[in-house]
Amino acid sequence: MTESNSIEVSHLVKRYGSFTAVSDISFEVPDGKYMGLLGPNGAGKSTTLKAVTGLLKPTSGTIRIQGIDIKDHRHALEHVGCVIETPNPYNEFTPADFLQHVGRIYGLSRAEIAIRGRDVLEQMKLWDWRYSKIAGFSKGMKQRVVIAQALLPNPDIIILDEPTSGLDPRGMVEVRDILKSLKKKDNSLLISTHILSEVSELCDSVTMIRDGKAVISGDVAELIGNGSGAISLEFKMLKSINSQLLNDLSGCAGVSGVETIGDHIARLEFRGTLEQQAEVISMAYGSGLGLLSANEKGKDLEDLYMEMTEGEEAS
Amino acid sequence: MSLLKKTAVPTEEERPRGTWENDSTMDDAQAHRDRTYHIRSSIQQTFSIYLTQMALFSKRKLIYVMLIIAVLIPIIYVLIRDKLNLNLGNVTELSGSGIMGLLLFMFPFLLSICASFLMGSLMPKEFSERSAYMNMALPMSRWAFCLGKYLAGVTIIIGIFVFAYGMAMATAMMDYEYFNGEALAKSMILMLLAILVYTSFAFTMGCVIGRGAGILSFLLFLLVLPMIEFYLGINGNIQMSDLIYMPNLLPDFTCMALGSNGAASSIGFINMIQPQGIDVDDFSMTSIIVSVVWTIGFLLLGMIAVNRREM
DSSP: OTTTTTEEEEEEEETTTTTEEEEEEEEEEETOEEEEEEOTSSSSSSHHHHHHTSSSSSSSSEEEETTTTTTHHHHHTTTTTOOOOOOOTTTTEEEHHHHHHHHHTOOOOOHHHHHHHHHHHHTTTTTTGGTTTTTOHHHHHHHHHHHHHOOOOOOSSEESSSSTTTTOOOHHHHHHHHHHHHTTOOOEEEEEEEEEHHHHHHHHHHHEEEEEEEEEEEEEHHIIIIIOOOOEEEESSSSSOOOOHHHHHSTTTTEEEEETTTTTEEEEESOOOHHHHHHHHHHHTTSSSSSEEEEEEOOOOOHHHHHHHHHHOOO | OOOOOOOOOOTTTTTTTTSSSTTTTOOOOOOTTTTOOOOOOOHHHHHHHHHHHHHHTTOHHHHHHHHHHHTTHHHHHHHHHHGGGIIOOOOOSSHHHHHHHTTTTTHHHHHHHHHHITTTTTTHHHTTTTOOOHHTSSOOOHHHHHHHHHHHHHHHHHHHHHHHHHHHHHHHTOOOOOOOOHHHHHHHHHHHHHHHHHHHHHHHHHHHHOHHHHHHHHHIIIIIIIHHHHHHHHTTTOOOGGGGGOGGGHHHHHHHHTTTTTTTTSSSHHHGGGGOOGGGGGOOOHHHHHHHHHHHHHHHHHHHHHHHHHO
């Protein structure tokens, strides 16, 4: 175990009878880094997170949190805040009561709970509801209470299973902003989600799971930027694009394909160096057709996700 | 959301940052926002769960219904006072403690209801309402979680029945001065043992079978087990005197110890089997140890079930 990993999952396998929910998954979440688990429904994301938080026992494999085996559940989760399977806070309680309960388990004093509780309730826009019964809350508000409890002890590691489900668009953005702000404090995050933009906005690395197996794993920037080496260049021209320009662009080094979208837009598949890219743009600029804009679009997580789930759609 | 009662929002000047209330003065430095905390011992965590469960119990209606029933004891006594010497009592000893036994004739029935429905629902409620997914992912052992909840339940039920005892005693004191101290002490011990055994059984049923545990343990303890024991006893398969070790009969013995034989059992099983050789005086230290073993055994079974449970 290296000291620089907050979470280490090694060869995790979880079987229910003859059904294998998770098959030999391994990944690490380094200190201060955010990692996303992506995958379609039933891929094994929640099972993986449940195993990481000790809610279920792995059939085989090891899980270490801050170097401590999850079998020592109490100590392994000492500095972890988590939200798994959209749990419900006690309906009979108010958010203030609920945070008291969680804070006491983490070993926070009454005063610390009050102060940190106020911090997280304000972050979650629940401060004005602190003495209202949770029973009357909407699903989104309950979800925010649960996220608040995960953040209450200011944990080193945060594990979230689809944390923005049930939130309205504004709530989703707010939760994402909070998670982004935690990054500045060197917290580590393991998050499972369906929302691809959440991963590309928040995470440093991603593991895509399908049928219980990790199919793609790596740095988000590498995967969406340079993974295939291909980017798309899009030129918008003032005048109609003619065949001369298309021929010139096709002949440029690094250009592997050209297509037009309407009369004024040309889209190029480009696999070259930055210098070659500059030459292509100069070519378009010097065509005399009036270059209005030049946009670069890399392969994004959505493309990767769609590729990964393609077979599934077919079946 | 609009139906919720929103608390008044104080201005920034009115409320110092980082406090529940406006009159608190702790600042950020005192708040230890960045301090590394350490979880408490398992015993302290058990106590935390205990406090949480007590707070949850304070919102349960059944608790207050039971307390109201206890408050009704003097009223019932006043209503039946004139008929006591006719046929209601079958009281062996005309004393304060004997009258207490009579007044507590519903104890076995009410204990069954209270233990079954309060304790039998403790763990199933955690799973059905999904709060278990939060609690069991906290840095706390499942043993501590279960034990804290169980102890809170036992405390509440002991509280209710000690209150009922107090009410019965106060009522009996209206007309009787003499109380059999030995009978009272024996009855109290039996009551505590009855509560421990019943609660641990119902709690374990909840841990093992989940929903429906309340009604099942109620029927088992109050109806099914006594019938089986009675059947076996009548047919000579077991000695009647051995029934003293059976956990389900403890509430009946509690009333019997006070000298109220006939009215002791709410459904009359003790009345049927008592003349054939079972005597509360047989209750000894061995019987107490057996009852404690039943309690620990049931409790361990339930905790093991929760500990092995995959979520």
